Amino acid sequence: DTAVSQTPKYLVTQMGNDKSIKCEQNLGHDTMYWYKQDSKKFLKIMFSYNNKELIINETVPNRFSPKSPDKAHLNLHINSLELGDSAVYFCASSQATSQYEQYFGPGTRLTVT
Amino acid sequence: AQSVAQPEDQVNVAEGNPLTVKCTYSVSGNPYLFWYVQYPNRGLQFLLKYITGDNLVKGSYGFEAEFNKSQTSFHLKKPSALVSDSALYFCAVRDIINDYKLSFGAGTTVTVRA
Numbered sequence: 001d002t003a004v005s006q007t008p009k010y011l012v013t014q015m016g017n018d019k020s021i022k023c024e025q026n027l028g029h030d031t032m033y034w035y036k037q038d039s040k041k042f043l044k045i046m047f048s049y050n051n052k053e054l055i056i057n058e059t060v061p062n063r064f065s066p067k068s069p070d071k072a073h074l075n076l077h078i079n080s081l082e083l084g085d086s087a088v089y090f091c092a093s094s095q096a097t098s099q100y101e102q103y104f105g106p107g108t109r110l111t112v113t
Numbered sequence: 114a115q116s117v118a119q120p121e122d123q124v125n126v127a128e129g130n131p132l133t134v135k136c137t138y139s140v141s142g143n144p145y146l147f148w149y150v151q152y153p154n155r156g157l158q159f160l161l162k163y164i165t166g167d168n169l170v171k172g173s174y175g176f177e178a179e180f181n182k183s184q185t186s187f188h189l190k191k192p193s194a195l196v197s198d199s200a201l202y203f204c205a206v207r208d209i210i211n212d213y214k215l216s217f218g219a220g221t222t223v224t225v226r227a
Contacts, residue, residue, distance in 0.1 A: 004156070031213055041201060043157075043217040056214055090156055094213075099145055099164045102215065104156035 003027050004105035006091050012111045013081055021076045021108045023091030029103070030096040031055075032074035034066060037088040037107070049074055050096060081112045115140045117187075117204045119218035127226055132194040134221045136187045136204030145207035146187045147215065148178055152200045160202075163187060174198070194225045 004025045013019055025032060033056070034046040048056035049068040063079040074091060091105040117138045126132050138144055145164050149157040161172025163180045171177045178189045189202060202221045208214035 033213075041151075041220050043203065043220075045214055048213050050213065056211060092157075099162075099207075101147060101159040101162055102157075103159070104149075106156045107154075 004091055004093055004103050006089075006105040006108050008108060009106065010109050010111075012113065014113055015081055015083060017081050018077070018079045019081060019110070020078070021089055021091075021110075023074045023076070023105055025072055025091075025093040025103070025105075027093055027103060029093040030071055031094050032068065032071070033092040033094075033102065034074065034076050035090040035092065035104075037090060039087070043090075047074075047076075078110075081110075083112050086110055086112045115144075115206045115208050115216050117146075117206045117216060117218040119202075119204055119221045121221050122219075123222045123224065125224045125226065126194050128196050129193050132189075132191040132198065132223065132225070134189040134202045134204075134223060136189065136218060138185050138187060138204075138206050140185075140206055140209065142209050144187075146178075146180065147205040147207075148172065148176070148187075148189050149203045149205065149217075150174075150200045151203065151220075157203065160189070194223075196225050196227050199223055199225045 007022050031050045033048045037043050047066040052068045065077045068074045088107045090107045092102040094100045094102040147162045148160040151157045168180045204218040205215040
Protein backbone atom coordinates (compact mmCIF):
# COMPACT_ATOMS: atom_id res chain seq x y z
CA ASP A 1 0.00 0.00 0.00
CA THR A 2 1.27 3.46 -0.89
CA ALA A 3 1.85 5.48 2.28
CA VAL A 4 1.66 8.98 0.78
CA SER A 5 0.11 9.31 -2.65
CA GLN A 6 -0.30 12.29 -4.94
CA THR A 7 -2.33 12.87 -8.06
CA PRO A 8 -1.60 13.65 -10.75
CA LYS A 9 2.02 12.62 -11.21
CA TYR A 10 2.47 14.96 -14.15
CA LEU A 11 0.59 18.14 -14.91
CA VAL A 12 1.14 20.21 -18.04
CA THR A 13 -0.93 23.34 -18.38
CA GLN A 14 -0.93 26.82 -19.83
CA MET A 15 -0.31 30.10 -18.11
CA GLY A 16 -3.37 31.57 -16.51
CA ASN A 17 -5.09 28.26 -15.82
CA ASP A 18 -6.17 27.00 -12.41
CA LYS A 19 -5.12 23.53 -11.27
CA SER A 20 -5.24 21.31 -8.19
CA ILE A 21 -2.96 18.62 -6.81
CA LYS A 22 -4.31 16.08 -4.36
CA CYS A 23 -2.51 14.24 -1.58
CA GLU A 24 -3.59 11.40 0.66
CA GLN A 25 -1.77 9.53 3.41
CA ASN A 26 -2.77 6.24 5.01
CA LEU A 27 -0.22 6.34 7.84
CA GLY A 28 -2.55 7.80 10.43
CA HIS A 29 -0.39 10.90 10.74
CA ASP A 30 -1.73 14.17 12.12
CA THR A 31 0.47 16.53 10.13
CA MET A 32 0.78 17.06 6.39
CA TYR A 33 3.02 19.34 4.31
CA TRP A 34 3.47 20.77 0.85
CA TYR A 35 6.99 21.37 -0.50
CA LYS A 36 8.21 22.89 -3.74
CA GLN A 37 11.39 21.57 -5.38
CA ASP A 38 12.79 23.86 -8.03
CA SER A 39 14.90 23.02 -11.05
CA LYS A 40 18.07 23.18 -8.95
CA LYS A 41 16.57 20.59 -6.59
CA PHE A 42 16.25 23.12 -3.77
CA LEU A 43 13.45 22.05 -1.43
CA LYS A 44 11.27 24.61 0.32
CA ILE A 45 8.33 24.20 2.67
CA MET A 46 5.14 25.94 1.54
CA PHE A 47 2.39 24.90 3.93
CA SER A 48 1.64 22.52 6.75
CA TYR A 49 -1.56 21.38 8.43
CA ASN A 50 -1.92 19.68 11.77
CA ASN A 51 -5.32 18.09 12.35
CA LYS A 52 -6.79 20.30 9.64
CA GLU A 53 -5.33 23.46 11.17
CA LEU A 54 -2.84 25.54 9.18
CA ILE A 55 0.43 25.70 11.14
CA ILE A 56 2.98 26.68 8.52
CA ASN A 57 2.30 29.28 5.88
CA GLU A 58 5.51 30.39 4.27
CA THR A 59 5.90 33.34 1.95
CA VAL A 60 3.92 31.93 -0.92
CA PRO A 61 1.83 33.89 -3.44
CA ASN A 62 -1.87 34.12 -2.63
CA ARG A 63 -2.53 32.17 -5.81
CA PHE A 64 -1.59 29.06 -3.84
CA SER A 65 -4.25 27.81 -1.46
CA PRO A 66 -4.05 24.60 0.55
CA LYS A 67 -7.12 22.78 1.77
CA SER A 68 -7.33 19.95 4.26
CA PRO A 69 -10.76 18.31 4.30
CA ASP A 70 -9.59 15.81 6.92
CA LYS A 71 -6.29 14.87 8.46
CA ALA A 72 -5.59 12.22 5.80
CA HIS A 73 -5.91 14.62 2.88
CA LEU A 74 -4.18 17.83 1.89
CA ASN A 75 -4.85 19.42 -1.46
CA LEU A 76 -3.10 22.30 -3.19
CA HIS A 77 -4.99 24.62 -5.50
CA ILE A 78 -3.11 27.05 -7.72
CA ASN A 79 -4.83 29.94 -9.46
CA SER A 80 -3.61 31.87 -12.49
CA LEU A 81 -0.58 29.67 -13.09
CA GLU A 82 2.66 31.35 -14.05
CA LEU A 83 5.80 30.07 -15.76
CA GLY A 84 7.69 30.31 -12.47
CA ASP A 85 5.32 27.84 -10.85
CA SER A 86 6.89 25.05 -12.88
CA ALA A 87 8.46 22.71 -10.34
CA VAL A 88 7.98 19.41 -8.59
CA TYR A 89 5.55 19.61 -5.68
CA PHE A 90 5.88 17.11 -2.87
CA CYS A 91 3.37 16.23 -0.24
CA ALA A 92 4.61 14.77 3.06
CA SER A 93 3.20 13.65 6.38
CA SER A 94 4.47 13.00 9.88
CA GLN A 95 3.33 12.27 13.38
CA ALA A 96 2.42 15.25 15.46
CA THR A 97 5.66 15.97 17.26
CA SER A 98 8.78 17.42 15.70
CA GLN A 99 11.11 14.54 16.53
CA TYR A 100 9.39 12.35 13.98
CA GLU A 101 10.53 12.04 10.39
CA GLN A 102 8.43 13.05 7.43
CA TYR A 103 7.23 10.63 4.77
CA PHE A 104 7.14 12.01 1.25
CA GLY A 105 4.89 11.33 -1.68
CA PRO A 106 6.26 10.62 -5.17
CA GLY A 107 5.83 14.22 -6.32
CA THR A 108 3.82 16.04 -8.96
CA ARG A 109 5.80 17.56 -11.80
CA LEU A 110 4.03 20.74 -12.85
CA THR A 111 4.98 22.29 -16.16
CA VAL A 112 3.46 25.64 -17.09
CA THR A 113 3.77 26.63 -20.75
CA ALA B 114 17.33 31.15 12.06
CA GLN B 115 18.20 27.49 11.84
CA SER B 116 20.06 26.26 8.82
CA VAL B 117 22.18 23.46 7.45
CA ALA B 118 24.94 23.63 4.90
CA GLN B 119 26.10 20.88 2.60
CA PRO B 120 29.46 22.13 1.38
CA GLU B 121 29.79 19.66 -1.50
CA ASP B 122 27.49 19.72 -4.52
CA GLN B 123 28.86 16.38 -5.70
CA VAL B 124 30.66 13.43 -4.20
CA ASN B 125 32.15 10.73 -6.38
CA VAL B 126 33.41 7.43 -5.00
CA ALA B 127 34.27 3.99 -6.29
CA GLU B 128 32.08 1.08 -5.31
CA GLY B 129 33.37 -0.57 -2.16
CA ASN B 130 35.03 2.60 -0.88
CA PRO B 131 33.82 4.57 2.12
CA LEU B 132 31.27 7.27 1.44
CA THR B 133 30.96 10.51 3.41
CA VAL B 134 28.44 13.27 2.78
CA LYS B 135 29.06 16.38 4.84
CA CYS B 136 26.57 18.53 6.71
CA THR B 137 27.10 21.38 9.15
CA TYR B 138 24.34 23.08 11.08
CA SER B 139 23.58 26.38 12.72
CA VAL B 140 21.00 26.15 15.50
CA SER B 141 20.32 27.94 18.73
CA GLY B 142 19.48 25.24 21.23
CA ASN B 143 19.47 21.49 20.78
CA PRO B 144 19.27 20.43 17.16
CA TYR B 145 17.03 17.79 15.66
CA LEU B 146 18.89 16.66 12.54
CA PHE B 147 17.76 14.42 9.69
CA TRP B 148 19.15 12.83 6.55
CA TYR B 149 16.99 12.04 3.53
CA VAL B 150 17.80 10.46 0.16
CA GLN B 151 16.12 11.17 -3.16
CA TYR B 152 16.47 8.74 -6.04
CA PRO B 153 15.78 10.07 -9.56
CA ASN B 154 12.13 10.95 -10.14
CA ARG B 155 11.17 9.85 -6.64
CA GLY B 156 10.16 11.48 -3.39
CA LEU B 157 12.52 11.84 -0.45
CA GLN B 158 13.11 8.85 1.79
CA PHE B 159 14.11 9.13 5.42
CA LEU B 160 17.51 7.62 6.29
CA LEU B 161 18.19 8.55 9.91
CA LYS B 162 17.89 11.22 12.56
CA TYR B 163 19.58 12.61 15.63
CA ILE B 164 17.32 13.78 18.42
CA THR B 165 19.30 13.08 21.56
CA GLY B 166 21.51 10.40 23.05
CA ASP B 167 24.30 8.49 21.32
CA ASN B 168 26.26 10.63 18.89
CA LEU B 169 26.52 7.79 16.40
CA VAL B 170 23.20 7.17 14.73
CA LYS B 171 22.52 4.13 12.56
CA GLY B 172 19.95 4.26 9.80
CA SER B 173 18.59 2.54 6.73
CA TYR B 174 20.60 0.83 3.97
CA GLY B 175 23.77 0.63 6.06
CA PHE B 176 24.11 4.38 6.55
CA GLU B 177 25.18 6.03 9.78
CA ALA B 178 25.84 9.59 10.88
CA GLU B 179 27.90 11.13 13.62
CA PHE B 180 26.63 14.12 15.55
CA ASN B 181 29.53 16.37 16.57
CA LYS B 182 28.45 19.25 18.76
CA SER B 183 31.83 20.98 18.94
CA GLN B 184 32.15 21.02 15.15
CA THR B 185 28.39 21.53 14.59
CA SER B 186 28.44 18.72 12.07
CA PHE B 187 26.27 15.74 11.21
CA HIS B 188 28.11 13.88 8.46
CA LEU B 189 26.51 10.90 6.75
CA LYS B 190 28.71 7.84 6.25
CA LYS B 191 28.67 4.42 4.73
CA PRO B 192 31.65 2.09 5.11
CA SER B 193 31.32 0.49 1.66
CA ALA B 194 29.38 2.30 -1.05
CA LEU B 195 27.22 0.57 -3.64
CA VAL B 196 26.35 1.73 -7.15
CA SER B 197 22.73 1.78 -5.98
CA ASP B 198 23.63 4.47 -3.41
CA SER B 199 23.94 6.96 -6.26
CA ALA B 200 21.31 9.58 -5.46
CA LEU B 201 20.71 13.07 -4.08
CA TYR B 202 21.18 13.40 -0.32
CA PHE B 203 19.64 16.09 1.86
CA CYS B 204 20.49 17.11 5.38
CA ALA B 205 17.74 18.90 7.34
CA VAL B 206 17.29 20.61 10.71
CA ARG B 207 14.15 21.27 12.70
CA ASP B 208 13.21 24.88 13.19
CA ILE B 209 13.32 25.98 16.82
CA ILE B 210 10.45 28.47 16.55
CA ASN B 211 8.11 26.33 14.48
CA ASP B 212 8.61 22.73 15.53
CA TYR B 213 7.12 21.24 12.42
CA LYS B 214 9.26 23.12 9.97
CA LEU B 215 12.33 21.48 8.48
CA SER B 216 15.02 23.50 6.76
CA PHE B 217 16.82 21.50 4.11
CA GLY B 218 20.32 21.85 2.78
CA ALA B 219 20.91 22.32 -0.92
CA GLY B 220 21.61 18.63 -1.42
CA THR B 221 24.66 16.59 -2.41
CA THR B 222 24.65 14.39 -5.48
CA VAL B 223 26.46 11.13 -4.83
CA THR B 224 27.77 9.10 -7.73
CA VAL B 225 29.19 5.66 -7.03
CA ARG B 226 31.10 4.21 -9.99
CA ALA B 227 31.42 0.50 -10.56
